[in-house]
Amino acid sequence: MxxxxxxxxxxxxxxxxxxxxxxxxxxxxxxxxxxxxxxxxEGFSTLVTAVSAASLVEALQSPGPFTVFAPNDAAFAKLPxxxxxxxxxxxxxxxxxxxxxxxxxxxxxEDLIGVKSLISLEGSQIDLDISEEGFEANNATVIAAxxxxxxxxxxxxxxxxxxxxxxxxxxxxSGKVGV
Amino acid sequence: MTATLVPPTTQLPPSNHPYADVIHRLEAxxxxxxxxxxxxxxxxxxxxxxxxxxxxxxxxxxxxxxxVFLEPLPAFKYFxxxxxxxxxxxxxxxxxxxxxxxxxxxxxxxxxxxxxxxxLNTKIPKLFHHLYHDRINMEFAEECMRAMFWHRNMxxxxxxxxxxEEYRQxxxxxxxxxxxxxxxxxxxxxxxxxxxxxxxRQSTMTSVLGLFWEIMAPVFFEMSDVYDEGxxxxxxxxxxxxxxxxxxxxxxxxxxxxxxxGEWFEIVPKSKGFTWLYEAAFPYVEAVFYRTSPFxxxxxxxxxxxxxxxxxxxxxxxILYADxxxxxxxxxxxxxxHQDMYHFxxxxxxxxxxxxxxxxxxxxxxxxxxxxxxxxxVTSAVIQAGRAAFLYPLDDPNPKHLLANRHYFEGxxxxxxxxxxxxxKAARIGMVQDQNYR
Numbered sequence: 001m002x003x004x005x006x007x008x009x010x011x012x013x014x015x016x017x018x019x020x021x022x023x024x025x026x027x028x029x030x031x032x033x034x035x036x037x038x039x040x041x042e043g044f045s046t047l048v049t050a051v052s053a054a055s056l057v058e059a060l061q062s063p064g065p066f067t068v069f070a071p072n073d074a075a076f077a078k079l080p081x082x083x084x085x086x087x088x089x090x091x092x093x094x095x096x097x098x099x100x101x102x103x104x105x106x107x108x109x110e111d112l113i114g115v116k117s118l119i120s121l122e123g124s125q126i127d128l129d130i131s132e133e134g135f136e137a138n139n140a141t142v143i144a145a146x147x148x149x150x151x152x153x154x155x156x157x158x159x160x161x162x163x164x165x166x167x168x169x170x171x172x173x174s175g176k177v178g179v
Numbered sequence: 180m181t182a183t184l185v186p187p188t189t190q191l192p193p194s195n196h197p198y199a200d201v202i203h204r205l206e207a208x209x210x211x212x213x214x215x216x217x218x219x220x221x222x223x224x225x226x227x228x229x230x231x232x233x234x235x236x237x238x239x240x241x242x243x244x245x246x247v248f249l250e251p252l253p254a255f256k257y258f259x260x261x262x263x264x265x266x267x268x269x270x271x272x273x274x275x276x277x278x279x280x281x282x283x284x285x286x287x288x289x290x291x292x293x294x295x296x297x298x299l300n301t302k303i304p305k306l307f308h309h310l311y312h313d314r315i316n317m318e319f320a321e322e323c324m325r326a327m328f329w330h331r332n333m334x335x336x337x338x339x340x341x342x343x344e345e346y347r348q349x350x351x352x353x354x355x356x357x358x359x360x361x362x363x364x365x366x367x368x369x370x371x372x373x374x375x376x377x378x379x380r381q382s383t384m385t386s387v388l389g390l391f392w393e394i395m396a397p398v399f400f401e402m403s404d405v406y407d408e409g410x411x412x413x414x415x416x417x418x419x420x421x422x423x424x425x426x427x428x429x430x431x432x433x434x435x436x437x438x439x440x441g442e443w444f445e446i447v448p449k450s451k452g453f454t455w456l457y458e459a460a461f462p463y464v465e466a467v468f469y470r471t472s473p474f475x476x477x478x479x480x481x482x483x484x485x486x487x488x489x490x491x492x493x494x495x496x497x498i499l500y501a502d503x504x505x506x507x508x509x510x511x512x513x514x515x516x517h518q519d520m521y522h523f524x525x526x527x528x529x530x531x532x533x534x535x536x537x538x539x540x541x542x543x544x545x546x547x548x549x550x551x552x553x554x555x556x557v558t559s560a561v562i563q564a565g566r567a568a569f570l571y572p573l574d575d576p577n578p579k580h581l582l583a584n585r586h587y588f589e590g591x592x593x594x595x596x597x598x599x600x601x602x603x604k605a606a607r608i609g610m611v612q613d614q615n616y617r
Binding site for chain 2: 082083086139165167171176179
């Protein structure tokens with residue numbers, strides 16, 4: 001009797017583990033990542049190509065979570081001729097610019113109210129300005145916020161952001177204060 | 180203070196800045212330099228005259244960084260081997276990564292001719308040209324490198340990387356390989372590792388400047404060709420050409436590698452992701468155009484009497500503040516550079532200088548002032564590129580954005596208005612507004 005109970009218990013446990021594994025596998029298959037959203041929506045073909053060229057697809061498919069400020073095709077089109085060509089020829093440099101658009105953690109717009117800046121995966125800060133007038137990151141305007149993925153959130157921006165060097169801030173401050 | 184009054188073109192009220200006209204000009208997409216045909220002619224002529232020696236500078240800087248490296252007695256570092264004269268510029272020629280100049284990728288023909296005959300116009304052995312100082316003055320290039328190296332901390336990730344453990348290990352491998360057969364130098368390295376490491380950092384900065392100028396030379400050549408064809412209608416066109424160039428090439432890798440007995444050692448690998456814009460261009464402009472260091476010449480600086488700033492951020496001895504009196508130095512004012520440019524002036528500038536001041540007798544000063552004008556234009560291009568990269572378009576409909584642009588422009592020009600250490604009096608921005616400043 002005891003043996004039967006033990007066998008049942010063991011069988012139950014095995015079933016549970018198998019079920020859990022199946023469940024997890026199903027979840028993995030149906031998990032919609034940041035990359036999936038970019039691939040399956042119009043207007044991100046340049047970003048998808050760049051992320052793929054920089055071998056960042058796998059990283060952005062990992063559990064994260066990440067907050068991605070995703071420039072749309074129009075944002076890339078605003079860059080002067082040659083900029084993208086040079087970056088695509090030089091993958092580490094391209095990856096640096098792209099990782100500047102990614103922040104560790106999942107931050108929806110409501111989480112960022114009152115937050116002045118975030119530190120990107122590249123290491124430099126992204127300045128935020130959220131007001132009734134809109135949601136801006138550096139000089140980019142967020143044109144679609146809070147697109148949720150299973151491994152993070154996407155904010156679509158209209159301009160490719162470039163890292164602001166440390167000397168930029170005292171220059172701006174001096175301009176505000178005056179001579 | 181300025182030659183012409185420039186009305187504001189934005190929705191904002193007029194600026195109250197001491198250089199309000201210049202602010203309004205920048206807001207209209209212009210340069211700090213007034214848009215006159217004379218200014219356009221001077222700056223383009225000087226770009227061409229600068230590009231030829233620059234074609235030597237970048238090649239020799241890379242040669243020094245990659246081959247001479249830590250040679251304790253580098254007596255022949257200015258004797259550029261054929262391999263580096265034939266080195267293909269990545270931004271000229273048919274196989275360019277991005278073709279700025281339609282000319283050839285190898286050393287410029289005017290440079291080769293000068294190297295063979297010199298100012299003496301005689302073919303004698305290279306050593307005699309060198310000893311007679313009848314050559315390209317690499318001392319200027321090295322002075323620029325030292326300015327960048329000494330100031331450091333001007334943005335970019337290279338600065339902290341040069342202090343990292345990874346850099347130390349890369350440098351250590353290269354230093355040990357370089358002195359493999361030299362027990363005395365290896366012994367000295369064991370005794371004074373920091374000294375060798377610092378020399379290695381200097382070599383890295385030499386490579387950075389070489390890679391920076393590798394791009395500027397073909398850009399300036401192309402600008403000269405476009406001007407000769409009548410392609411630029413004014414100073415803003417010339418500035419915008421530079422702005423486009425800055426963006427096109429912003430992502431070019433900055434690296435340092437050393438060739439030791441045929442094997443390449445990576446000291447700053449390309450894989451670090453360092454870029455031309457952040458790790459070379461911005462630091463260069465800050466170190467060379469604004470800061471550099473006090474120079475010997477027409478004025479003595481007494482550091483104990485606080486005539487030299489304690490804070491390196493306040494250094495203001497760059498070309499934008501320079502008294503163009505020729506003092507014969509490699510530092511600012513770079514008489515040695517002026518001497519180099521003198522050999523490659525386009526004829527229209529030679530004829531122009533003959534009409535003013537003491538004609539041919541003070542061409543060196545007149546071209547120095549033209550060079551100052553041309554560098555105010557390059558600085559304007561960098562300021563406009565920074566505005567485009569970090570802020571907003573000039574025709575942005577949002578007044579908040581336009582105000583941010585104005586703060587940025589005014590903040591930049593405030594650097595020329597600071598009474599500390601009489602920076603405001605030293606700055607030449609007011610003088611270049613006047614065509615009679617020669």
